[in-house]
Amino acid sequence: MEIKLAECCGNCEHHVNGQLCSVQEIVTSENQVCNAYEFRAVLHRDSDCLKCSKFQTDNCAHPKKASEGMLCTVWNPRVAS
Known part of the structure; x- marks a missing residue:
């Protein structure tokens, strides 16, 4: 089994303050996913x-x-x- 980093809001640099997506401009949860995902280093x-x-x-x-x-x-x- 391969383990991967989930491409969800919790790991995205657009997820601001743990609740707002700066791209979609909506409140999001850490488990949501969209095509604007960008890894948060x-x-x-x-x-x-x-x-x-x-x-x-x-x-x-x-x-x-x-x-x-x-x-x-x-x-x-x-x-x-």
Whole structure:
């Protein structure tokens, strides 16, 4: 079984203050879904370059600085296949 991040309002950067969608301009719940979904990157201590899917690729925003322990705003989780 593959586990994926749910593309719902609770994980979307358009879901403001946990209740309002800034795109649809309506009150939403964390479990609703729409086509305007955009992943909300949330940084924490364990979200460093070594766990980023962009690390050591052409998509890395900071290839010369990227290293263990560094955090940035374009961090994407590394998905196990």
